[in-house]
Amino acid sequence: MGVLKVSSLWFLLIMPLLLTSGVFAGTVRTEGCGDTFFSRTYKSLFCRKGPCREHCDNEGADGGYCIFFYLFVRCICNEKCSSK
Numbered sequence: 001m002g003v004l005k006v007s008s009l010w011f012l013l014i015m016p017l018l019l020t021s022g023v024f025a026g027t028v029r030t031e032g033c034g035d036t037f038f039s040r041t042y043k044s045l046f047c048r049k050g051p052c053r054e055h056c057d058n059e060g061a062d063g064g065y066c067i068f069f070y071l072f073v074r075c076i077c078n079e080k081c082s083s084k
Contacts, residue, residue: 034079039064047073 042055047066052075056064061077 034062034081036076036078037061039075039077042075044075045072047075051075 039055052064056077062080064077
């Protein structure tokens with residue numbers, strides 16, 4: 001019974017890392033043609049879609065969206081794709 005309690009506690013501690021495994025050092029790898037990154041200018045405790053997109057556009061990105069990242073909601077910008 002003690003082993004079950006300890007293993008379930010470890011699972012609860014590791015679960016946030018499993019849910020955000022694609023997020024590392026401020027960069028999220030996507031399957032599209034561009035990367036995504038945290039907005040450098042929009043630093044708010046609670047992210048809102050409109051201001052997030054505006055800040056991402058001003059940073060040279062192709063729009064943005066809000067995600068839940070640990071205890072905060074952060075603005076993620078989509079890097080523009082270069083045409084070949």
